[in-house]
Amino acid sequence: MNVVSIRIITADVESLVKFYEQITGITAIQYTPDFAELKTSTATIAIGSTKTLQFFGGENIAQPAENRSAIIEFLVEDVDREFDRLRDFQSYQIVQEPTVMPWGNKSLLFRDPDGNLVNFFTPVSKEAVEKFNPK
Template sequence: MTLSSVRIITDDIKRLVNFYEIALGAKFTWFTDDFAELKTSRAALAIGSTRTLAFFGETPIAVPASNRSVIIEFQVDNVDEQYPAVADIAGKDVVQVPTTMPWGNRSLLFRDPDGNLVNLFTPVSQEAQKRFE
């Protein structure tokens, strides 16, 4: 099995894609005005507008800006180097400045404009680095 992507549904796709492009320092590919995707070596982060939900049926299946249980995580080369850009765009929504966690990752936690929790991390201990080889 392979995890292909995580998709965020939003009311303001342009705002959210712009936020992630700045925070991650990477460009999304736009497939339509309602769908964009950032491919990584392991999976993708997809962002879709609420208009894309109509293709799945009539009943409400996703509610934008209501997540409080999922953390979207990105392994980055150096979380400390990315912190200034994240702090600039996330501002008061930085939850945790870069901190070395007990399991060996250096992590930066922040919320995107829709309130989704995002973790940028860099494995720094030998054990953590081995997990991601």
């Protein structure tokens, strides 16, 4: 089994698509006005409007901008460089500037326009580097 995608439900697809395009440098594939995907080499960020919930059993099964438990994580080459690049980008809110975590990743934590947590991280400890770059 493989994780293929994470889908974010939003009331403003256009804003979220623009945000994720800007932070990742990936152009979204906009299938309909209510659904888009940003594909990386390992997984996809899917963005669906609240209208798409009707296909999954009704609009009450998910609530946009209510995430309080998940973090969308991106492995980046240099988290400090990403932080410098994003400093002037006004569509997000910094939660934590680049900080080395006890498990060996240097992490930058911020929120997207819907309040979802996003983590850009770079492995810095020997163990973390080996975990993400096995030889």
